[in-house]
Amino acid sequence: MTKTPNEENKQPPETEKTPGFWSTVVSVLGAMIGVQSESQREKDFKKADPVKLILGGIIFTVVFIFTILYFVNKILEPGS
Numbered sequence: 001m002t003k004t005p006n007e008e009n010k011q012p013p014e015t016e017k018t019p020g021f022w023s024t025v026v027s028v029l030g031a032m033i034g035v036q037s038e039s040q041r042e043k044d045f046k047k048a049d050p051v052k053l054i055l056g057g058i059i060f061t062v063v064f065i066f067t068i069l070y071f072v073n074k075i076l077e078p079g080s
Contacts, residue, residue, distance in 0.1 A: 019048050028056035032064075 019027070027044050030036035036044075044053065 017047075019044070024048065024052050024056050028053060028060055032057070032060060 027036065027040065027048065030040065031044075
């Protein structure tokens with residue numbers, strides 16, 4: 001039996017899962033400190049939910065700023 005060109009190119013549909021919580025955390029942290037690989041970045045843009053990545057970036061940025069402020073205030077606190 002000969003296959004037509006359309007039948008040869010048919011592939012089963014891929015069940016692509018969206019990345020989970022920890023995958024999103026790792027992606028955001030990798031992007032923030034600049035060590036994310038090109039392949040991971042492409043995967044994030046193709047599969048990840050942009051809202052989760054944006055919220056993760058905002059949350060980590062706020063946590064980073066408050067962490068820096070905490071340590072600066074502890075160091076500069078009079079009477080330490």
